[in-house]
Amino acid sequence: MCTVDLRLQILGGLPFFAGLSAQELQEINKLFREQGYAPGQPVYFAGDQATRMFVVAAGKVKLIRHTLSGKDVLLDILTMGEFFGSLSTLPDDEYPDTAVAQTEVCALTIGKEDFRTILGHYPRVTVKVLDITAERLQAAHEMMRQLSAYSAERRIAHTLLKLGDKLGQAQDVGLLIQVPLSRDDLAEMTGTTPETASRVISQFQKDGLIQTGRQWVAITGREELEALIQDH
Amino acid sequence: MCTVDLRLQILGGLPFFAGLSAQELQEINKLFREQGYAPGQPVYFAGDQATRMFVVAAGKVKLIRHTLSGKDVLLDILTMGEFFGSLSTLPDDEYPDTAVAQTEVCALTIGKEDFRTILGHYPRVTVKVLDITAERLQAAHEMMRQLSAYSAERRIAHTLLKLGDKLGQAQDVGLLIQVPLSRDDLAEMTGTTPETASRVISQFQKDGLIQTGRQWVAITGREELEALIQDH
DNA sequence: CGCTGCCTTGATCTTCTTCAAAACGTGTGG
DNA sequence: CCACACGTTTTGAAGAAGATCAAGGCAGCG
DSSP states (O other): OOOHHHHHHHHHHSTTTTTOOHHHHHHHHHHOEEEEEOTTOEEEOTTSBOOEEEEEEESOEEEEEOOTTSOOEEEEEEOTTOEEESOSSSOOOBOSSEEEESSSEEEEEEEHHHHHHHHHHOHHHHHHHHHHHHHHHHHHHHHHHHHHHSOHHHHHHHHHHHHHHHHEEEETTEEEEOSOOOHHHHHHHHTSOHHHHHHHHHHHHHTTSEEEETTEEEESOHHHHHHHHHOO | OOOHHHHHHHHHHSTTTTTOOHHHHHHHHHHOEEEEEOTTOEEEOTTSBOOEEEEEEESOEEEEEOOTTSOOEEEEEEOTTOEEESOSSSOOOBOSSEEEESSSEEEEEEEHHHHHHHHHHOHHHHHHHHHHHHHHHHHHHHHHHHHHHSOHHHHHHHHHHHHHHHHEEEETTEEEEOSOOOHHHHHHHHTSOHHHHHHHHHHHHHTTSEEEETTEEEESOHHHHHHHHHOO
16 A cells, blocks of 8 residues: 555655655664554554554544543544654553544554664654644644634634645635545534534535535635634 | 752753753753743743743743633643743744743743754753653643533643642642632633632532632642542 | 722523434445 | 435524623732
8 A cells, every 4th residue: 555665755755854864764664664544443542552653654544532421522633744643752651542544544653662763863853853743732732722712613713724724625616625524523623512513614604615515625715714713 | 049059950850951960961051041030920922032941940930822802821830840932943933822920930041042952962852852742742632622521610620630739739728739829820721711710619619629718729629529520 | 998909609691512303415225 | 226224414492501791708908
């Protein structure tokens, strides 16, 4: 599913391996294993022994955190070149959240000891990983603000724009979000219920801001959505 | 306010400088400046040019993220030995949140270029900083889950326990939270309003789980609070 | 004292959840 | 090719949780 060429290309394209020589990449490549997942198939579960770090080579992976009451929270959707899993060098025991393939996925994976070795070997890689982690922390803080202070409508508008930026693809319908995005997913991303998500989405569609169907959404009125977030 | 001895002691006690020799610490110490703040005084504002990294030498600092509607979100309370500000080596432009001294504070600060130099010099320090950042990311994800799925009562119970663990001090009243903690602060930490925070707090007090007064809270029934988070 | 914040408490209102049912699409097997 | 069945989405109505508005109480401090 992942060709060898693709592997090297993916690894070389990773933000934190950028700048390494072809030979160094070859070395690093040897430490990675490759693994395929079908849509809906879990990569690992929250609570599993955390032993490996993953990189998305192709497809989309969602990170979910479960709650006791069964209401899950969708933390992030990861796409080509992004990493997840036991990224830090901590001897941390368990994955704090569950990773599920949302589409057909090819992932590269490395044991955390090996990853630690790489970090020790290439200090600049460590700095890059730190930068990315710091960025994600900022994004999480931003999300905390949203959940604390904004209405469901605004959170959904914001999430749609964020998804559009990250995963969007220009189409004649508008900016199509390239993920099989159900109302449940959207609800879990915005901290609300599928029903509320559906209502808001319907309203947006009536107002001509988006087009939507089963498992997909396309943004047609970017400016209006942005205005919705700003105002009042 | 900070003696030279204290400075070296603080720096040596930092998780990410642990393991460095006395001489290395001396070198690093030279790069730090020292700065005092009165309670309520801002260290920096969201949007300011992000140029420095800070370490709390003494006192408590709160990190706040503002919203347009004036409803702020309290992201974290930092205490002795913790860092904040422009920690990454990114040439990132602005602080994303505001830092305010909550008590009398002494902070050590370093320019981010100098910090980057240190990271380049001591790879193991970088790894440590990465570990801490990854931990904070996990904590932020946990907070996202709380805000999405839990009731105000549970969020407040959880926040009190967290604060107790981090800042608590055993007293005859119980586990006293060593911060001037107003209802506003608590509301901003839990994504609710001061009124709701007050009601929940009153209920907890009636049930004998805590004792409380003006600007302070003490935990007397740890087990019951923990049960409250788990149940249902 | 009396002022200024902080805290509490009550009543009302909005938002969102919950429960329920119907409509819609999609894929499947007859 | 049609019809059925399944999962998803939509819509409605009732209810709960929390926000908002407003007033009163309680401390510390000039």
